[in-house]
Amino acid sequence: MTTPEHMQQTVDRYLAAINAGDMDAVIALYADNASVEDPAGTEPKRGADILQFYKNAFAGGATVALTGPVRLSAKAAAFPFRAEITRTEGPTIIVEVIDIFEFDDDGKVARMTAYFGPANITVKEA
Amino acid sequence: MTTPEHMQQTVDRYLAAINAGDMDAVIALYADNASVEDPAGTEPKRGADILQFYKNAFAGGATVALTGPVRLSAKAAAFPFRAEITRTEGPTIIVEVIDIFEFDDDGKVARMTAYFGPANITVKEA
Numbered sequence: 274m275t276t277p278e279h280m281q282q283t284v285d286r287y288l289a290a291i292n293a294g295d296m297d298a299v300i301a302l303y304a305d306n307a308s309v310e311d312p313a314g315t316e317p318k319r320g321a322d323i324l325q326f327y328k329n330a331f332a333g334g335a336t337v338a339l340t341g342p343v344r345l346s347a348k349a350a351a352f353p354f355r356a357e358i359t360r361t362e363g364p365t366i367i368v369e370v371i372d373i374f375e376f377d378d379d380g381k382v383a384r385m386t387a388y389f390g391p392a393n394i395t396v397k398e399a
Numbered sequence: 400m401t402t403p404e405h406m407q408q409t410v411d412r413y414l415a416a417i418n419a420g421d422m423d424a425v426i427a428l429y430a431d432n433a434s435v436e437d438p439a440g441t442e443p444k445r446g447a448d449i450l451q452f453y454k455n456a457f458a459g460g461a462t463v464a465l466t467g468p469v470r471l472s473a474k475a476a477a478f479p480f481r482a483e484i485t486r487t488e489g490p491t492i493i494v495e496v497i498d499i500f501e502f503d504d505d506g507k508v509a510r511m512t513a514y515f516g517p518a519n520i521t522v523k524e525a
Contacts, residue, residue: 277518314473341466341479344497344514347440351497351514353467353479371470371477371497373514388470388477388499392403 274380280350281343283374283382288337288354296327304381311387333359340369350374357397365397400506406476407469409500409508414463414480422453430507437513459485466495476500483523491523 283302290298300323303309308317309326318326336357344351356368368389375384409428416424426449429435434443435452444452462483470477482494494515501510 277516281518312472313475313477342495342519344479344495345516345518346438346514347516349439349514351439351477351499353470353497369468369470371479373477373499388472388475390403390471390473392407392471393468 274378275348275376277345279380280345280374280376283376283380284339284343284350284352287374288339291327291331291335291337291356294331294334296324296331299327300324302382303385304377304379304383307381307383307385309385309387311385312390313386313388317384331358333361335359348376350376367395367397369393400504401474401502403471405506406471406500406502409502409506410465410469410476410478413500414465417453417457417461417463417482420457420460422450422457425453426450428508429511430503430505430509433507433509433511435511435513437511438516439512439514443510457484459487461485474502476502493521493523495519 287299287302303323308319309323310317337354339352339354341353351371351373353371356370357365358368359365370387370389373386374382377383413425413428429449433449434445435449436443463480465478465480467479477497477499479497482496483491484494485491496513496515499512500508503509
């Protein structure tokens with residue numbers, strides 16, 4: 274199941290689901306035992322905490338778009354993207370992120386790691 | 400030692416060393432016990448195999464350049480780059496890569512993972 278085409282489609286569906294505000298569609302891409310380390314270096318989230326994390330992170334809505342090609346290795350996809358996040362409080366922020374999706378044999382995302390930090394966050398000009 | 404500034408400088412030095420063909424300068428960025436998984440999904444290289452790997456990979460010379468900002472999380476840097484690799488046999492190829500550097504407490508790269516695959520490799524037009 275973990276063909277390059279499948280991994281590319283999963284990334285496309287992931288970004289489309291965030292843009293649509295459909296966090297259940299995001300979660301459907303993950304394996305039941307998936308872990309989400311976002312940002313890298315924090316305790317990985319699992320189970321129901323993953324859905325709650327996405328709901329919180331994008332509570333005000335977000336626009337995400339690739340800023341370069343999806344890198345497709347044997348069982349992983351790495352992709353650079355820009356997220357414009359409308360927060361429920363405070364100004365809209367722009368975050369430059371690189372996500373890694375590691376896939377299981379069923380083609381689900383078993384592990385996600387998101388790389389970014391304060392240096393990658395800017396406040397959107399009004 | 401693992402400040403965002405240090406991690407950014409390490410990435411800059413890494414790319415400059417490859418462009419200069421100075422593989423000893425590349426190796427100097429790595430911890431003694433580092434592992435290099437390039438591409439992701441292959442057996443990690445260690446010790447003297449890392450230097451040999453770089454010498455082989457860039458035997459014909461290469462030009463590498465960032466294609467987006469370096470993402471700087473707590474103890475890791477993720478960066479998208481394009482490598483134009485002159486091979487000793489066959490045409491020059493262009494590879495779109497995302498590298499992850501994980502740093503140890505001494506500010507050395509303890510683990511590198513390179514994400515790319517056949518979908519990210521193109522032959523340079525003559």
